Each structure stands twice: as C-alpha cells, then as structure tokens.
Amino acid sequence: MEVLEQGTGALLAWHDPDEQRRWILENKSRSLRDKRMSVKEIVSRFLQNGNYIAMGGFGHVRVSMIAIYEMIRQRRRNLTMAAKTGVHDLDILVASGCVDKIDNAYCCGHELRGLSPASRRAVESGHVRVAAEISNAGFQWRFKAAAMGLPFIPTRVMLGSDTFKHSSARIIKDPFSGKPICLLPACYPDVAFIHVHRCDKYGNSQIDGAIMEDFELSRAARRLIITTERIIDEDRIRRAPWKTTIPFYLVDAVVEAPYGSHPGNMPYMYYFDEQHMTKWLKLSRTDEGVREYFDRYVYGVESFKEYLRLIGGDRKLRHLRRIEFLKEPLVAPWARRNDL
Amino acid sequence: MKKEPRYSTIELMACAASRILEDQKSVFVGTGLPIVAAALAQRTHAPNLLIVFESGGVGPRVPTLPISVGDSRTFHRAVMASSMDYVMSTAQLGYVDYGFLGAAQIDMFGNLNTTVIGSHEQPTVRLPGSGGANDCGSLCWRTIIIMQQSRQRFVQKLDFLTTPGYLSGVGARGRAGLPFGTGPHRAVTQLGVMGFDEETKRMKLVSVHPHVTVGQVKENTGFELIIPENVTTTEPPTKKELDTLRKEIDPAGIVLGSK
Numbered sequence: 001m002e003v004l005e006q007g008t009g010a011l012l013a014w015h016d017p018d019e020q021r022r023w024i025l026e027n028k029s030r031s032l033r034d035k036r037m038s039v040k041e042i043v044s045r046f047l048q049n050g051n052y053i054a055m056g057g058f059g060h061v062r063v064s065m066i067a068i069y070e071m072i073r074q075r076r077r078n079l080t081m082a083a084k085t086g087v088h089d090l091d092i093l094v095a096s097g098c099v100d101k102i103d104n105a106y107c108c109g110h111e112l113r114g115l116s117p118a119s120r121r122a123v124e125s126g127h128v129r130v131a132a133e134i135s136n137a138g139f140q141w142r143f144k145a146a147a148m149g150l151p152f153i154p155t156r157v158m159l160g161s162d163t164f165k166h167s168s169a170r171i172i173k174d175p176f177s178g179k180p181i182c183l184l185p186a187c188y189p190d191v192a193f194i195h196v197h198r199c200d201k202y203g204n205s206q207i208d209g210a211i212m213e214d215f216e217l218s219r220a221a222r223r224l225i226i227t228t229e230r231i232i233d234e235d236r237i238r239r240a241p242w243k244t245t246i247p248f249y250l251v252d253a254v255v256e257a258p259y260g261s262h263p264g265n266m267p268y269m270y271y272f273d274e275q276h277m278t279k280w281l282k283l284s285r286t287d288e289g290v291r292e293y294f295d296r297y298v299y300g301v302e303s304f305k306e307y308l309r310l311i312g313g314d315r316k317l318r319h320l321r322r323i324e325f326l327k328e329p330l331v332a333p334w335a336r337r338n339d340l
Numbered sequence: 341m342k343k344e345p346r347y348s349t350i351e352l353m354a355c356a357a358s359r360i361l362e363d364q365k366s367v368f369v370g371t372g373l374p375i376v377a378a379a380l381a382q383r384t385h386a387p388n389l390l391i392v393f394e395s396g397g398v399g400p401r402v403p404t405l406p407i408s409v410g411d412s413r414t415f416h417r418a419v420m421a422s423s424m425d426y427v428m429s430t431a432q433l434g435y436v437d438y439g440f441l442g443a444a445q446i447d448m449f450g451n452l453n454t455t456v457i458g459s460h461e462q463p464t465v466r467l468p469g470s471g472g473a474n475d476c477g478s479l480c481w482r483t484i485i486i487m488q489q490s491r492q493r494f495v496q497k498l499d500f501l502t503t504p505g506y507l508s509g510v511g512a513r514g515r516a517g518l519p520f521g522t523g524p525h526r527a528v529t530q531l532g533v534m535g536f537d538e539e540t541k542r543m544k545l546v547s548v549h550p551h552v553t554v555g556q557v558k559e560n561t562g563f564e565l566i567i568p569e570n571v572t573t574t575e576p577p578t579k580k581e582l583d584t585l586r587k588e589i590d591p592a593g594i595v596l597g598s599k
Binding site: 057058059060061083085087104105106107108109111112113115119120123124126130133134135136137138140141144155156157158159160161162163166171174179180181182209210211212213214215216265267268271272274324326329330331332335 | 371372393394395396397403404405406407408409410411412414415421422423424425428431432455460462463464465466467468469470471472473474475478479500501502503504507512513515516517518519591592593594595597
C-alpha cells in the first residue's frame with residue numbers, strides 16, 4: 001500500500017494485534033468473580049508510574065473523579081493521558097503533577113468556562129508536553145480499531161490539516177476508491193477508569209444517557225476500572241441484558257462511589273457544581289492556589305465521603321440534583337467574564 | 341421604519357447565525373454561541389431542526405444552554421442518546437447538513453485554527469486543539485463559523501491549520517481526500533456575514549450588520565476580502581428572537597453576557 005503522507009506525532013499506546021491478543025489470553029480472566037475493591041486498592045494495584053491512562057465519560061461529564069483524586073493522593077507520576085476530550089479530568093491531573101505527557105484531541109480548556117489556567121501554564125512553560133494531535137472522532141476511532149483487534153482504522157477526517165501533520169496517523173491511497181484516506185493507529189490504554197450509573201459486583205455495567213466512547217474504550221483498555229454510583233444485584237442485569245454497555249470479563253475492579261463524578265455532571269442524577277468549578281478555576285491561576293486546592297480537597301481528606309461533606313454535603317448534593325432535573329436555575333459565577 | 345429593540349453584538353451574531361439554519365435539516369453544534377444559535381433556530385423558524393451533538397445526543401429539545409457538548413442537556417428529550425462513534429459515523433456517511441464552529445483564527449479559504457498561537461512546540465497560547473472541530477469541518481456538508489473579527493483573527497496565514505476549510509482553494513479538498521461537495525458556507529462575526537466565492541473559494545462579504553460600514557469590515561480583515569456590489573445589511577434581531585435568547589436559552593447570561 002502506498003503511503004502518501006505520514007504524521008510526525010508520537011505513536012502512543014499502540015500494540016501489534018497479535019501481541020495484544022496474547023496479552024489478553026494471559027492477563028484477562030473470564031471468571032465471574034466478585035471484583036469489589038476500595039479506591040485505594042485499585043490505584044495501588046493497577047496504576048503504575050509512566051502508564052498511559054484514559055478516563056471514560058466526557059472530560060467533566062460522567063468522569064471518575066474519585067479515581068482521579070486517589071491518583072493524586074498516591075502521587076502517581078509521568079502518566080501519559082488520552083486527552084480525548086480532556087477537560088476537568090485532565091486539568092486537575094496535569095496541575096497535580098501526575099500527568100506530564102498529553103495525547104491530544106482537546107486539552108487545556110473547560111468548554112464554556114474558558115481556557116484552563118493550570119494546564120495552559122504547564123504546556124506553555126514546557127513542563128508538560130503535547131506529544132500528538134488528533135480530532136475527537138479520530139481518538140475514539142483509535143479506540144474502535146483497538147476494540148476490533150485491528151492495527152488501524154481508515155477514516156475521512158484530518159485530511160489536509162496540521163492536525164494530521166502532528167498526529168501519528170498515515171494517509172494512503174485507498175485501493176478501492178483510489179482517493180486519499182487517513183489511517184488511524186489503534187490505541188490500547190494501559191488503564192481506563194469509567195464511571196457508570198450502576199453495575200453488579202462482577203462489573204456488568206449500565207450507563208444512562210449518551211455513552212460517549214466508552215463502548216470502544218472499555219474494550220481497548222488493557223486494565224479497566226469501573227467506579228459506580230450504585231452496585232446492583234446480578235439479577236437486575238440479567239433481567240434486562242440489552243442495557244449492559246460493559247460486560248464483566250472486560251472489568252478488572254469495581255468501586256462503589258456515590259457522587260463519584262463530582263464536580264462533574266452525572267446525567268439523570270446531578271449537574272455540574274459550578275461553584276466548585278469556579279473555585280478551582282480561580283485558585284488554579286497560580287501555583288500557590290493549586291497547592292491550596294489540593295491540600296484542602298485531596299490531601300486534606302481521608303475519604304471521598306469526607307470530601308463530599310467538605311464540598312457542601314447533602315444540602316449541596318440535593319441542590320445539584322435539582323439543577324439536573326431543571327427544578328432550579330443554574331448559576332454560573334464565571335459567566336460574565338465569557339466573551340465567546 | 342420600525343423602532344429597533346436594543347440588543348448586544350453577541351445577540352445579533354446569534355440571530356444572524358440562527359437564520360442561516362433551515363428547518364428539516366441537521367446540524368452539528370459546538371460549545372457556546374453555536375448552541376445558542378441552533379437552539380434559537382429550533383424555537384423560531386426551524387422547529388424541526390435536527391440538532392446533533394458530537395458526544396451522542398441526537399435530536400434533543402435543548403432545554404437551556406449546556407455547559408459541555410456532552411452534558412445531560414445535549415440529549416434532553418432527544419430521540420436517541422448514542423455514542424461519538426455513532427454520530428461521527430453518521431456525519432461521515434453524509435447525514436449532517438450543517439456544522440457550527442468557533443475559532444481563534446481563520447484565513448481567506450475558511451481554514452481554522454483552534455490549536456496554538458505561536459509554534460506548536462513552544463506556543464504563546466495553548467488552545468484546546470481540534471476537539472470535534474476537524475471532524476465537523478471535514479464531514480458536514482456546510483460549515484458555519486462564528487467568531488470575532490479582527491486583523492489578529494482574520495489572518496493571511498494561520499499559526500496552525502486545525503480544521504480544513506477550502507485548504508489552498510478550488511479543488512484542494514477533493515485532492516486531499518475530503519468528502520466531495522463539503523466546505524465552509526458562512527462566517528458570522530460582530531461586523532457582518534461572509535460567504536465564499538463559488539469560483540475561487542475565497543471569502544467574500546455577504547452582509548454588514550446595522551451601523552457597520554464595508555470599510556470597517558475591510559479594516560478588520562488581514563487578507564483581501566472579496567467585496568461584491570450587492571452587499572446587504574443584516575436584519576436586526578426581532579423582539580421575539582431577543583426574548584427567546586434572554587428568557588429561555590441563556591437566562592444565566594453565560595454566553596450572551598450580563599446585558
């Protein structure tokens with residue numbers, strides 16, 4: 001096949017498909033066993049310094065914040081992160097010093113809230129490196145190639161752009177149509193953390209609302225940690241098997257974590273905590289502020305329960321539920337500074 | 341002439357952009373003003389506008405402005421809450437008519453930069469990158485861009501070509517392998533509405549906003565803009581449009597500001 005052009009971005013988290021098959025044969029048990037663990041245990045057991053990680057959900061929607069806080073607490077270092085849509089998850093992992101390399105589709109931004117001061121500072125000062133660029137569709141198609149057990153997947157995005165030039169993709173002449181087509185390499189993260197609405201103790205998981213790229217990511221990742229709002233009985237899974245997005249044999253561990261996505265949105269449960277987000281965006285304008293934030297909300301608390309009390313407890317959580325169900329209006333303290 | 345209601349520039353941009361969208365068509369929307377414009381179209385002239393969000397929401401009745409293009413508002417009362425693979429494949433297949441984007445820089449062929457100001461290795465400003473923009477600009481039939489217009493933003497040469505417009509001009513998208521018949525359609529700014537010349541694929545002025553001159557538009561463009569003879573004036577927002585924007589779509593003033 002004729003390669004017309006090759007991107008110069010770093011090729012990260014790629015494996016030969018036979019090597020991956022072998023790894024799965026040797027490392028992924030198909031046994032139906034109780035996988036419940038504590039959040040401390042999942043990070044200490046499954047996450048090593050230098051790993052390539054990916055978070056499920058969408059940057060600040062249905063993200064496993066409980067796992068992120070624990071990574072920070074256990075001071076993991078030199079992680080590479082899939083910024084598939086990296087928003088609050090990436091920002092806080094970069095600011096804490098856990099992540100020093102970004103595989104990027106979207107980073108250093110907080111969507112409507114504007115740019116992220118801490119991760120911008122880290123990238124602009126050269127402390128954190130953006131190793132490759134890609135588009136959002138491109139990133140999840142890399143997971144899809146991996147989920148299909150293929151070395152690459154052809155797509156019609158990124159053609160003609162600098163996004164391609166800084167990616168790890170290649171352009172070839174399609175042998176069928178004769179037109180240029182972009183080949184995206186598979187991406188197999190070392191560890192993925194996905195927060196779900198409910199699952200059983202074996203890891204069979206249900207997600208309500210849009211599933212983003214978690215169908216693909218859950219198969220692409222070598223190690224998969226599920227954090228869940230609630231653990232349900234296996235019978236509930238078996239009575240409605242069409243609702244299962246992630247089956248047990250992909251899952252390495254399960255952590256029960258009510259409100260585990262705070263301050264992010266958990267669809268049909270609770271909306272963003274904009275007061276908390278504002279606090280972070282304000283404090284993270286300086287390195288001192290970043291330290292103050294982590295001292296207070298991560299290093300300063302023993303457990304996620306204690307964290308939930310600290311951010312406002314039941315009263316705050318009830319308020320976030322009411323906003324989610326449109327029973328209370330959203331107040332965004334950062335709103336007036338926004339131009340576009 | 342009727343007395344004009346008072347409005348802000350951002351509100352005018354939202355209205356001008358919203359009117360480009362047609363009923364019974366589909367649109368991919370990005371963060372911020374694009375969502376506002378699409379939600380406005382759905383509540384005014386295009387009740388059956390099919391809004392599609394990159395994270396999987398298909399056909400939502402957007403109740404109020406989402407903060408994220410993936411939050412629960414993006415599939416509120418939708419016909420489907422799917423996945424990114426699903427909607428992006430749908431766009432690649434040709435089902436998405438319009439794509440709605442913002443940008444930090446644009447050039448005369450409608451190519452966009454949302455990645456870096458300065459060099460990629462040592463950026464002066466690190467911007468988010470493509471996100472879904474490259475996908476939107478590659479796969480949707482017609483791209484609409486909403487952004488501020490100035491010489492720093494309407495530039496001769498982009499610092500980084502994140503999302504393809506017409507690339508280097510006529511036929512370039514096809515040569516690159518991008519889907520046939522796609523490309524930028526309109527750029528809406530605080531000064532006017534631009535389009536693209538059929539023959540050269542270069543940007544041209546379509547209309548200037550009320551109280552804006554053609555000279556002002558040229559002064560705020562860093563490349564040669566085609567000025568046709570029949571430049572019109574953008575219709576100002578109606579009271580209904582303004583009420584819908586302020587009371588229903590963005591009551592918190594997140595995008596539209598505090599005015």
